[in-house]
Structures are given as C-alpha cells and as structure tokens.
Amino acid sequence: xxxxxxxxxFGLIRRIRRILETEGVEGxxxxxxxxxxxxxxxxxxxxxxxxxxxxxxxxxxxxxxAVEPIDLxxxxxxxxxxxxxxxGGWPRWAVxxxxxxxxxxxxxxxxxxxxxxxxxxxxNAVVAGGNITKAAGGTFIDITLIGDVETGRKVLRSGxxxxxxxxxxxxxxxxxxxxxxxxxGKGHEAEDVQALVDxxxxxxxxxxxxQAAARTARVHAMIDIxxxxxxxxxxxxxxxxxxxxxxxxxxxxxxxxxxxxxKQGRRPADMVLAASDDYELILTCAPEDxxxxxGAVSGVAxxxxxxxxxxxxxxxxxxxxHIDGSRSDATAKGWDHFARS
Amino acid sequence: xxxxxxxxxFGLIRRIRRILETEGVEGxxxxxxxxxxxxxxxxxxxxxxxxxxxxxxxxxxxxxxAVEPIDLxxxxxxxxxxxxxxxGGWPRWAVxxxxxxxxxxxxxxxxxxxxxxxxxxxxNAVVAGGNITKAAGGTFIDITLIGDVETGRKVLRSGxxxxxxxxxxxxxxxxxxxxxxxxxGKGHEAEDVQALVDxxxxxxxxxxxxQAAARTARVHAMIDIxxxxxxxxxxxxxxxxxxxxxxxxxxxxxxxxxxxxxKQGRRPADMVLAASDDYELILTCAPEDxxxxxGAVSGVAxxxxxxxxxxxxxxxxxxxxHIDGSRSDATAKGWDHFARS
Numbered sequence: 001x002x003x004x005x006x007x008x009x010f011g012l013i014r015r016i017r018r019i020l021e022t023e024g025v026e027g028x029x030x031x032x033x034x035x036x037x038x039x040x041x042x043x044x045x046x047x048x049x050x051x052x053x054x055x056x057x058x059x060x061x062x063x064x065x066a067v068e069p070i071d072l073x074x075x076x077x078x079x080x081x082x083x084x085x086x087x088g089g090w091p092r093w094a095v096x097x098x099x100x101x102x103x104x105x106x107x108x109x110x111x112x113x114x115x116x117x118x119x120x121x122x123x124n125a126v127v128a129g130g131n132i133t134k135a136a137g138g139t140f141i142d143i144t145l146i147g148d149v150e151t152g153r154k155v156l157r158s159g160x161x162x163x164x165x166x167x168x169x170x171x172x173x174x175x176x177x178x179x180x181x182x183x184x185g186k187g188h189e190a191e192d193v194q195a196l197v198d199x200x201x202x203x204x205x206x207x208x209x210x211q212a213a214a215r216t217a218r219v220h221a222m223i224d225i226x227x228x229x230x231x232x233x234x235x236x237x238x239x240x241x242x243x244x245x246x247x248x249x250x251x252x253x254x255x256x257x258x259x260x261x262x263k264q265g266r267r268p269a270d271m272v273l274a275a276s277d278d279y280e281l282i283l284t285c286a287p288e289d290x291x292x293x294x295g296a297v298s299g300v301a302x303x304x305x306x307x308x309x310x311x312x313x314x315x316x317x318x319x320x321x322h323i324d325g326s327r328s329d330a331t332a333k334g335w336d337h338f339a340r341s
Numbered sequence: 342x343x344x345x346x347x348x349x350x351f352g353l354i355r356r357i358r359r360i361l362e363t364e365g366v367e368g369x370x371x372x373x374x375x376x377x378x379x380x381x382x383x384x385x386x387x388x389x390x391x392x393x394x395x396x397x398x399x400x401x402x403x404x405x406x407a408v409e410p411i412d413l414x415x416x417x418x419x420x421x422x423x424x425x426x427x428x429g430g431w432p433r434w435a436v437x438x439x440x441x442x443x444x445x446x447x448x449x450x451x452x453x454x455x456x457x458x459x460x461x462x463x464x465n466a467v468v469a470g471g472n473i474t475k476a477a478g479g480t481f482i483d484i485t486l487i488g489d490v491e492t493g494r495k496v497l498r499s500g501x502x503x504x505x506x507x508x509x510x511x512x513x514x515x516x517x518x519x520x521x522x523x524x525x526g527k528g529h530e531a532e533d534v535q536a537l538v539d540x541x542x543x544x545x546x547x548x549x550x551x552q553a554a555a556r557t558a559r560v561h562a563m564i565d566i567x568x569x570x571x572x573x574x575x576x577x578x579x580x581x582x583x584x585x586x587x588x589x590x591x592x593x594x595x596x597x598x599x600x601x602x603x604k605q606g607r608r609p610a611d612m613v614l615a616a617s618d619d620y621e622l623i624l625t626c627a628p629e630d631x632x633x634x635x636g637a638v639s640g641v642a643x644x645x646x647x648x649x650x651x652x653x654x655x656x657x658x659x660x661x662x663h664i665d666g667s668r669s670d671a672t673a674k675g676w677d678h679f680a681r682s
Contacts, residue, residue, distance in 0.1 A: 031389060035580060036498050037427040037564060038393040038488070043384035048372055051469075052379040053436045053485060057476045086378040095394045097438075097483045128392070131483075135398045138478020142438045144394060144485035147379070157377050223378060239376060 002106040009132055012109060019113045020127050027126035029092060039129035041093055047148040052083035055142040064139065066182075069108040071201050072141070073115020078205045079226065080145035081119060082279040085207030086224035087156070088214025089149035093128040094120060097142040099135030112141070123207065153214045155283075160221035160240035162313035164284035167293060169206050169303045171254035172229050173268075174199035176276035181260075192256035205279045209303055212296045213281070218289040223282050228275035230330050233282055234318060236311075243317035246273070246309035246330065273320065273330070284311055343447040350473055353450060360454045361468050368467035370433060380470035382434055388489040393424035396483040405480065407523075410449040412542050413482070414456020419546045420567065421486035422460060423620040426548030427565035428497070429555020430490035434469040435461060438483040440476030453482070464548065494555045496624075501562035501581035503654035505625035508634060510547050510644045512595035513570050514609075515540035517617035522601075533597035546620045550644055553637045554622070559630035564623050569616035571671050574623055575659060577652075584658035587614070587650035587671065614661070614671070625652055 004012055017035070031040040043049060056076050058064050067075075077094065084091045096116065100109065116127055125147075178200030181193055206224070213219045221240055223232045230246075237244050253261075253268040261268040285293045294305040309321075318330045345353055358376070372381040384390060397417050399405050408416075418435065425432045437457065441450065457468055466488075519541030522534055547565070554560045562581055564573045571587075578585050594602075594609040602609040626634045635646040650662075659671045 032495075032497060037424040038391040038430070040428070040490075040495055041390040041392065042492075043388075043390055045386065047384075049382040049384055049390075049487075050379040051382065051434070051436055051485075051487065053438050053470060053472045055438050055440060055472055055474045055483070057440055057474050057478075059477055060475050083378040087381070089379070093392070095392055095485055097394050097396050097485075099396060099398055099481060129394060131394045131396055133396045133398055134401050135479060135481060136400055137398075138476060140440060140476065140481060140483075142396070142472075142481075142483045144392075144436055144438075146390075146392065146487075149381075151383075154373075154381055156373060 003102065004100050004104045004106065005102040007106060012106060012132060015106060015110060016113050019110060023114065024117050024126055025121045025124050027092065027124060030126060030128050033128045039093065039095065041128070044148055046151055048151050048154060050084050050087050050089040050147040050149055051144065052080050053142065053144040054079045054083070055140055058139045067201065069111035070115040073112040074119050075203060076141045076143055077116045077119040078203055078279055080143045081123070081207050082205040082224040082226070084145060084147035085205060085210030086222050086281060087149055087154050088210050088222065089147040089154065090211055091120070091123055091125040091145055091147040091207060093126060093146045095144045096127055096130035098130070098132050099140040100132060101136060101139055102134065104139065149214065155214050155219050155222040157221055157223050157236050158239040160236050160242050160284040160311045162242050162311055163287065164220055164311040165287045165290045165307050166233065166244065166246065166309040166311065167283045167285070167290065167305050168229065168252065168280060168308055169209060169297060169305055170278065170280040171252050171257065171304065172225050172278045172280050173272040173274065173276050174254055174257055175203055175278045176274060177257055177260055177271055192259055195256040196260065199278065203277060203279050206281045206303065208300045209297045210281055212300050213283055213293060216293055216296045218285050218293055219283050221284045225276065225278050225280045225282060228273065229282070230273045231275065234331065236282065236284065237318050241315040243312035243314045244309060245312050246320045248320055248322045250306065250308045252304060252306040344443065345441050345445045345447065346443040348447060353447060353473060356447060356451060357454050360451060364455065365458050365467055366462045366465050368433065368465060371467060371469050374469045380434065380436065382469070385489055387492055389492050389495060391425050391428050391430040391488040391490055392485065393421050394483065394485040395420045395424070396481055399480045408542065410452035411456040414453035415460050416544060417482045417484055418457045418460040419544055419620055421484045422464065422548050423546040423565040423567070425486060425488035426546060426551030427563050427622060428490055428495050429551050429563065430488040430495065431552055432464055432466040432486055432488040432548060434467060434487045436485045437468055437471040439471070439473050440481040441473060442477060442480055443475065445480065490555065496555050496560050496563040498562055498564050498577050499580040501577050501583055501625040501652045503583050503652055504628065505561055505652040506628050506631045506648050507574065507585065507587065507650040507652065508624045508626070508631065508646055508648055509570065509593065509621060510550060510638060510646055511619065511621040512593050512598065512645065513566050513619045513621050514613040514615065514617050515595055515598055516544055516619045517615060518598055518601055518612055533600055536597040537601065540619065544618060544620050547622045547644065549641045550638045551622055553641050554624055554634060557634055557637045559626050559634050560624050562625045566617065566619050566621045566623060569614065570623070571614045572616065575672065577623065577625065578659050582656040584653035584655045585650060586653050587661050589661055589663045591647065591649045593645060593647040
C-alpha cells in the first residue's frame with residue numbers, strides 16, 4: 001500500500017494538487033495557489049475579510065480507523081465553514097495544514113481531500129494552499145478558512161440586546177447523541193440510529209442561512225453551535241454583557257432524539273442544551289423582527305427556526321426555565337476542552 | 342505549577358489575550374480579533390493578499406525542554422514571515438493554532454506568545470486569532486500568516502529566465518551547523534559555537550529585504566531558504582522550467598562555518614548547499630540589474646548579497662560547478678521531509 005514514506009512529501013503534494021485541480025471548482029480571486037511561498041488572493045472591494053481556524057486532532061476529535069477519511073475531511077471543513085457563516089459571510093479560500101505519519105496511507109489523504117472538496121465545491125470555495133508535516137505522535141488536520149462579508153454586514157457575538165428574542169436553527173443535540181450511539185453501540189431503533197449517527201458523522205452547516213440572516217440587517221448577534229447550545233449562547237452573553245433565559249418547553253427536539261431520551265429516561269432538553277457539534281446557528285434579534293429573520297433563514301433551504309427564549313439585562317445571569325416554572329442556573333455548563341476532560 | 346488542565350482552555354485563552362493586548366502592537370486593519378467566530382480584517386485597496394502556513398511539531402521540529410519556549414515562538418513566526426517576505430510582501434495578521442498537552446505549563450505558552458510578539462511587533466503585525474486544542478500525542482504550533490503586497494508587485498518562484506543571475510542573502514548553512522553542534526556537543530571554538538547555534542535557535546528573516554527587492558521591479562523570481570539552498574533553488578527551477586548552474590567558489594561561507602568545515606575536513610560548500618533553515622532569500626534577475634537589486638536589498642540593513650550562479654535554459658539540468666571545473670548534478674538533493682527521515 002502506498003504511504004507517505006513511500007511517495008514522499010512532494011509526491012503527496014503532487015497527488016493532492018491533482019485532485020484539487022481536476023475535482024475542485026475554480027473558485028474566484030485566486031491569483032496563485034499552492035506551489036509558491038504563499039498563496040495569493042485578490043480581495044473584493046467593499047468586503048471585509050473573515051479568518052477562522054479549527055484543528056482536529058487524532059485521538060481527541062477522531063479515531064483513525066473509526067471514521068471514513070472522506071467524512072473526516074467533510075467534517076473538518078464544515079467546522080470552519082460554519083464559523084464564516086456565523087459572521088454572515090461567505091467562505092472563499094481554505095489553507096490546509098496536515099500532520100501525518102510515515103505510514104499514513106496515500107488513499108486516505110486523497111479521500112480526506114475529496115471530503116474538503118465536497119463541502120467547498122457547492123460554495124465555489126477552494127483549497128488554495130497548505131502545509132504537510134510529519135507528526136509521529138498523532139496526526140492532525142488544521143484548517144484556516146478565509147471568507148468575506150460586505151463591509152458593515154458582519155454579525156458579531158457582542159451585539160445582543162436585553163429583550164432580544166433567541167432563535168436557533170435545526171435540532172441541536174443530535175450529533176452528541178450520535179456519538180454516544182457510536183461509542184456505546186446497540187439499544188436503539190434502527191432508523192433513529194441512522195439519523196443521529198449521521199448527524200455526528202456527516203454534519204451540515206448553515207453558511208447560506210447565516211448570510212441570509214446578516215442581509216436582513218436585523219440580527220444583533222449570531223454564533224454557530226460547536227461548544228453546545230448552552231456554551232455558545234453563553235459566549236453571546238459574555239461578549240454582549242447581557243443575560244439570557246431559555247425556555248425548556250420551547251426547545252426544538254428532533255423525533256429521533258426524543259425517542260432516544262424516552263428510552264433512556266433522560267430529559268430531551270438536557271440533550272439539546274449540552275455539548276454537541278451540530279453547527280446550527282443561534283441568532284438574536286428584536287422581538288418584532290422575529291418573523292422577518294425566521295423567513296429569511298428558513299427561506300434558504302427550509303431549515304426549522306425556533307424561538308427559544310429572551311436575552312435579559314443582567315450580565316452573568318443565564319437561566320433555563322423548566323416546564324414546571326422552576327429555574328436552573330445555566331452558567332459554566334458550557335464545554336471547556338481542558339477542564340472537562 | 343499552573344498547567345492547561347488547571348486553568349482550562351478558556352482560562353488559557355484569556356491569558357494569551359491579555360499578553361497580546363498589553364504587549365502587542367495595535368497593528369492595522371483589524372476590525373475584530375480573537376473572541377468571535379472569526380477574526381475580521383479590512384484589506385488595503387490596491388493590494389493582493391498573501392497567505393502562508395507552516396507547522397512545527399514536537400519531536401520533529403523541536404524537542405520540548407531542549408528549546409526555550411520564547412525561541413520556539415520566534416522561530417515559528419519567523420518561518421512564516423519569511424514566506425511573506427519571499428513574495429515581496431508585508432506580514433499583517435497571524436492566526437495561531439496550538440495543539441497542547443494537559444500538562445503543558447501555562448508559563449511556557451505565555452513565553453511562546455511573547456516569542457510571536459518579538460517577531461511581529463517590529464513589523465507592526467499582530468496575532469489576531471487562533472485555536473487551542475488538546476493534542477495528547479504530541480504538541481504542535483501551526484501558524485497561518487496573512488500579508489499583503491501591492492497588486493502587480495508580487496515575486497513568484499516561476500519567473501526566472503535563462504541567463505538570470507542568482508543572488509543569495511547572508512550566509513546559508515549556519516543554522517544546520519548550529520543544529521549539528523547542539524546534537525553532537527563539543528569540539529568547536531567557543532565563539533563559533535555561539536554564532537552557529539544562534540543561527541539555528543534564533544534565526545532572522547528577510548521580509549524587509551524581500552519587499553525592497555520586489556519594489557525594484559527587477560527581480561524575476563524569489564524564494565526563502567527553508568529546505569536548503571539546493572532544495573529551494575530547485576523549486577525555482579521546477580516552477581520556472583529552467584535549469585541552474587551554481588559556482589561553488591562563489592558561495593558565501595561565514596567564517597564560523599568555514600572554521601567548522603576545516604576542523605572536520607568537510608567542504609564548506611556542502612554545508613552551504615544542504616538542508617538548512619536560515620530563512621535567507623534566493624533571488625534571480627537579469628545580469629544588468631544585479632547592482633540595482635544588490636543595492637536595494639543590502640540597503641535595508643546591510644545584509645550581504647552574493648551572486649552565486651546563473652539560470653540556464655535546459656529545464657531539469659541543475660549543476661554545481663566545482664573549483665577544479667568539474668560539475669555535479671544537484672537535482673534531487675533537496676530536502677524531502679518524508680523520503681529523508
């Protein structure tokens with residue numbers, strides 16, 4: 001089997017370049033791609049640049065052998081596309097840094113590359129540069145994605161106002177449930193397993209919806225869910241210096257997730273609120289703009305958009321209102337990579 | 342001792358942010374830095390963007406404990422600044438992705454951050470975003486650096502012409518000699534040890550010189566030396582589809598390197614041409630422009646600029662002309678991370 005050691009770094013780079021050239025879209029604004037000291041891009045006049053970076057590390061974010069390389073590539077790119085979308089922008093150029101082992105199979109790196117393209121091609125975005133290095137201790141995929149947004153249209157985490165409605169797209173919590181199923185195995189209805197495991201292995205992103213939301217000019221704050229609903233809404237609270245009140249009863253719970261919760265005797269809301277990587281969006285806007293924003297977001301591709309609570313004036317006060325009227329403190333329940341593990 | 346595990350990911354991010362805010366320059370064009378889904382930048386009208394990415398992996402590019410974290414930070418940033426300089430551009434915004442261990446000391450990450458700033462501050466460039474993840478198998482530092490260059494002024498690897506003079510800045514080969522000394526220990530003159538080891542541990546870069554060279558509009562091709570003189574000149578040959586002839590006698594050999602070669606019975610030229618990370622520049626230009634380019638480059642800060650050979654018409658023919666008139670084939674002697682190790 002061909003490996004990195006057998007074809008060498010430059011050999012592998014040639015293979016990757018060939019896939020990018022023959023299977024990738026042309027993109028726009030790329031003046032010089034891989035093959036020089038740097039990639040060269042022409043920014044669009046009237047646009048600001050958005051730059052994000054997310055790494056996936058073997059053993060922490062994926063287990064080599066347990067995930068198909070093409071899904072790994074898709075997922076790594078989705079994480080980054082989602083961040084651009086959460087600013088209201090559009091992804092344009094990706095730079096991919098791979099840490100690989102001597103015995104990394106070439107076909108896996110090729111499949112990984114195809115995973116990147118599956119996510120980038122529909123958005124007319126490209127892999128335009130990168131780096132390969134040997135990382136004997138553990139492989140990693142580190143992507144820097146550059147996008148852009150019309151000047152003045154970006155939506156930050158810091159713009160939420162007291163009284164704002166809190167909206168969320170889709171059905172968060174499914175990806176984490178899917179991961180649980182993968183780790184624990186059986187005991188679930190077949191069709192539910194499929195839906196939840198797919199949510200984990202092949203998550204989507206809401207970049208088009210984020211852009212549509214930004215274009216309404218009515219969205220005050222936006223973030224994508226990568227640390228879990230509570231964790232990410234907490235980031236909005238912190239950056240906006242406001243509080244939040246989330247109504248348990250209003251939370252969107254998918255049918256597969258609800259059935260899994262019932263079967264296990266758990267509260268569905270706990271599974272929606274906790275750590276998850278669904279890459280849905282949380283948005284805030286004035287109550288009178290809820291219909292406008294919902295319409296713009298769901299108009300893109302029919303995504304569910306649910307109003308789940310309100311931003312409140314008191315910074316640091318972050319509560320979940322339960323069905324019986326009682327309240328729980330929701331602060332510090334977010335996901336912290338180091339403190340938790 | 343404080344570690345990542347003890348203060349958590351978000352705690353560490355706060356520490357890094359504080360250092361960046363109090364010890365970093367303000368930079369320019371940063372609309373929103375760390376703390377949102379993405380960083381946001383305003384590109385300069387009339388400029389193209391340059392994006393480069395280089396990773397350093399523990400065990401491969403550094404041994405934890407053997408290198409001071411501040412030097413590691415400087416070195417990681419220098420590698421990237423050098424790539425921007427080799428395009429004729431100016432570094433502006435860095436995005437830093439760190440893979441860390443639970444027991445990584447907080448003070449080391451702080452020192453690493455100060456190393457980044459030592460290199461960025463004098464150039465009015467900033468760390469404007471990043472990512473931290475746990476990488477139990479081995480730590481890494483992956484930097485994406487964004488710079489810019491006046492539209493039309495960039496210098497690619499692919500522009501070399503047959504007959505071009507080949508110029509090189511400084512004294513390549515010293516960094517590799519310094520690494521040898523570190524790995525093998527004694528047997529060298531004290532002052533030579535210092536100079537060579539410093540070249541390895543605390544390399545400089547030639548971004549200002551690269552920009553000055555590009556502004557002459559006389560430079561046909563440029564690259565920075567990170568794979569070694571022969572390897573990087575080979576990249577120019579390949580991308581420009583030309584050959585090259587390097588004259589051994591003309592190569593710049595520093596006095597410390599010459600003394601080390603003599604003491605060990607080696608040819609100094611071999612040490613200049615082989616794999617090294619000196620981050621000097623190789624430039625090509627028409628013979629009649631050599632004085633102009635030399636003047637512009639050495640005018641920045643007095644760097645030595647040496648003419649060492651000519652580009653030749655035959656693609657794939659890449660030779661070193663020795664002092665006795667004999668010739669060696671220099672192809673395939675470059676550095677290949679995987680095939681070599």
